[in-house]
Amino acid sequence: MEEKLYTIIVHSENVAGVLNQVTAVFTRRQINIESLNVSASSIPGVHKYTITAWTDPDTMEKVAKQISKKIDVVQTQYYTDDDVFQHEIALYKLKTHMLESNREVGRVIRRFGARIVDVTATYSIVVHDGMSAELTSMNEQLMKLDCVLQFVRSGRVVVTKSSFERVDEYLEKRGKKYEQRGV
Amino acid sequence: MTKEKISGSEALMRSLEHQGVKTIFGYPGGSIMPVYDALYDHLGKLNHILVRHEQGAAHAAEGFARVSGEVGVCLVTSGPGATNTVTGIADAMIDSTPIVVIAGQVGVGALGTDAFQEVDWVGLTQPISKWSYMIRDANDIAQAVARAFYIAKSGRPGPVVLDFPKSAQTQMIEYEPAEAKYIRSYDPVPDTDMASVEQAVELINNAKRPFMLVGQGVELGNAHQELLDFIEKADIPCGTTMLGLSALPYNHPLNKGMLGMHGNIGPNVNTNKCDVLIAVGMRFSDRVTGYLPNYAKQAKIIHFDIDPAEINKNVKVDVAVLGDCKETLRVVCEKLKPAKHEKWSDSFTTYEKLEYDKVINNELHPKTETLSYGEVVHAVAEATKHEGILVTDVGQNQLTSARYFHLLNKRSMVTSGGLGTMGFGLPAAIGATFGAPDRTVCLFVGDGGIQMTIEELGTIMEHKCPVKVIILNNHFLGNVRQWQELFFNRRYSFTHMMNPDYMKIAEAYGIPALRVMNRENLADAVNRMLTTDGPFILEAVVTEEENVLPMTPPGSAISEIMLETE
Numbered sequence: 001m002e003e004k005l006y007t008i009i010v011h012s013e014n015v016a017g018v019l020n021q022v023t024a025v026f027t028r029r030q031i032n033i034e035s036l037n038v039s040a041s042s043i044p045g046v047h048k049y050t051i052t053a054w055t056d057p058d059t060m061e062k063v064a065k066q067i068s069k070k071i072d073v074v075q076t077q078y079y080t081d082d083d084v085f086q087h088e089i090a091l092y093k094l095k096t097h098m099l100e101s102n103r104e105v106g107r108v109i110r111r112f113g114a115r116i117v118d119v120t121a122t123y124s125i126v127v128h129d130g131m132s133a134e135l136t137s138m139n140e141q142l143m144k145l146d147c148v149l150q151f152v153r154s155g156r157v158v159v160t161k162s163s164f165e166r167v168d169e170y171l172e173k174r175g176k177k178y179e180q181r182g183v
Numbered sequence: 184m185t186k187e188k189i190s191g192s193e194a195l196m197r198s199l200e201h202q203g204v205k206t207i208f209g210y211p212g213g214s215i216m217p218v219y220d221a222l223y224d225h226l227g228k229l230n231h232i233l234v235r236h237e238q239g240a241a242h243a244a245e246g247f248a249r250v251s252g253e254v255g256v257c258l259v260t261s262g263p264g265a266t267n268t269v270t271g272i273a274d275a276m277i278d279s280t281p282i283v284v285i286a287g288q289v290g291v292g293a294l295g296t297d298a299f300q301e302v303d304w305v306g307l308t309q310p311i312s313k314w315s316y317m318i319r320d321a322n323d324i325a326q327a328v329a330r331a332f333y334i335a336k337s338g339r340p341g342p343v344v345l346d347f348p349k350s351a352q353t354q355m356i357e358y359e360p361a362e363a364k365y366i367r368s369y370d371p372v373p374d375t376d377m378a379s380v381e382q383a384v385e386l387i388n389n390a391k392r393p394f395m396l397v398g399q400g401v402e403l404g405n406a407h408q409e410l411l412d413f414i415e416k417a418d419i420p421c422g423t424t425m426l427g428l429s430a431l432p433y434n435h436p437l438n439k440g441m442l443g444m445h446g447n448i449g450p451n452v453n454t455n456k457c458d459v460l461i462a463v464g465m466r467f468s469d470r471v472t473g474y475l476p477n478y479a480k481q482a483k484i485i486h487f488d489i490d491p492a493e494i495n496k497n498v499k500v501d502v503a504v505l506g507d508c509k510e511t512l513r514v515v516c517e518k519l520k521p522a523k524h525e526k527w528s529d530s531f532t533t534y535e536k537l538e539y540d541k542v543i544n545n546e547l548h549p550k551t552e553t554l555s556y557g558e559v560v561h562a563v564a565e566a567t568k569h570e571g572i573l574v575t576d577v578g579q580n581q582l583t584s585a586r587y588f589h590l591l592n593k594r595s596m597v598t599s600g601g602l603g604t605m606g607f608g609l610p611a612a613i614g615a616t617f618g619a620p621d622r623t624v625c626l627f628v629g630d631g632g633i634q635m636t637i638e639e640l641g642t643i644m645e646h647k648c649p650v651k652v653i654i655l656n657n658h659f660l661g662n663v664r665q666w667q668e669l670f671f672n673r674r675y676s677f678t679h680m681m682n683p684d685y686m687k688i689a690e691a692y693g694i695p696a697l698r699v700m701n702r703e704n705l706a707d708a709v710n711r712m713l714t715t716d717g718p719f720i721l722e723a724v725v726t727e728e729e730n731v732l733p734m735t736p737p738g739s740a741i742s743e744i745m746l747e748t749e
Contacts, residue, residue: 021309175367177374
């Protein structure tokens, strides 16, 4: 089956060791995680993991179910790029003398809407945020110009294009099912 | 008035008693000493069985859980004590067995320092347990233990690991008993979609050749009666998985035998002939399905399971009925039309006759001078009127006893199905004697497997556990040898076993024993074993190079069955 890049969103209780449990599901099947982002979610006590990985639809479904099965995981959803708004941030440390001597460097930065935030005699810091593909594209162009000292990107964060937060709905349903909240 | 303050260790004892625990399998050590000290004051209520190796504690807890339906408990120290239970935890995970393993840990202040006997216990066990949790603060004990037992036994059961640092064991706290009935991130029994119920009913009502696969889920869900009502109403022949062997009495007319690589011919062949395949509480293991692309392609498949992750995992199904099978079987059954499928049901008889003529007859009445596996198993089964508990180790002893013991009562099959753990048998049998003290526990084990956990004879000796140990001694790692014969050109690479004198070993442990080498003495020997109170070791010296048949060779469709090897 054809592999696609999936964005997997996991909501879990904020307890030690959940990340290990989530990544272990990928490890077991030897699926590489492309990017991973962990932060507090909009629900108190619930953390949100945004993971990207290449796999086929069938494996994706099984991986999602096996993550969901972990006791401390609240919910697991997965999306292709059509289903989400995604954003990522990149930081560059560029050679200042190249920025000055090669006008193409400045043009690339402007074309992608990136910003120069710091300039010293030796290096200049550039911030670029956007969709994953845009970040990749600007990186490729700057690399060709031999001006990059350091490059780092964040891994994506996403919001879904659907109009409701599924995890809220899920937790409400769970609460009703047992008519009891919390332990 | 200030409340009484007790130690974390004492709180653990009270929490276990609060959960109804009466039996603990364990082994003390440095990092669990405060707990063992507290246990000393609870010996009236908590029966602690001192095993001889921590692996034995985990398997004994499994054996206890399988036959009793209760949570098995084991208590070990940190580091090697904990890691020795890993095999048992993995075994319990894949075979859905509820156990709680409590291990000591270095004090919280020493975590991560490579302190003596420190191991990352939660990290190690997360991939092989249902839940792993460190009790860093003694105030957390009551809640953690309540959660551990709730998680272990609810939904699809499994092993839970508690990591208990020494600092929390000695911390003084005010104790309040706790309950756990709800965890918001954990839904043990998924909702049943009524549309799927209707679809299942429709498929079954219109089926001409329905066939049911009965798994351990029926035993775990205590759905024996619901299963009988279901299959009798719609006249559905069944095959059982190895773990589901005692979910349905062997002599029920609709029980057509065991599924899988060494199962019966009828259920395997008819899996690929039925028009509707109904799987209940089973997970389509590769040992049951054979080569997946050729598995039941002609059939509409309905899967009853409590674990959503099992749906479409190995076999794509047409209808998934999620939920507790005790409930879902009842709900679907109510809507079924009574039916008769006599011709279809009779189609199994032809295969039964074929199997009897080609395999079973040779096994039960062999022409060899030496004993066959099958006749030994059959003799014990007959003498116990098929009412005993069958515990097996792994390999030919397991496959043959699963084929020929024929179980009558529920919760009678204790075997390592998923993990295939050699060395499981002896300690699991010990656990079974505590889980079902009124029943006869018969263990079939090979000469290889018994040596993997032979130290547990010490446990049997000390506690006089009434295990009837039948060593099927062929001086080989028989199952590997069979594969070497069939698929590796008879190159017997390290499968011949040089064995100790088991009679002398039995004598050293003070366990009555007999060696039987020929047919004439078999019945008497079995009789002596069963009429002797307490443990007994019966060493049956069997044919060295016997093969377990029928066999679906690896990579073959489940209906492509080898009946002879010559």
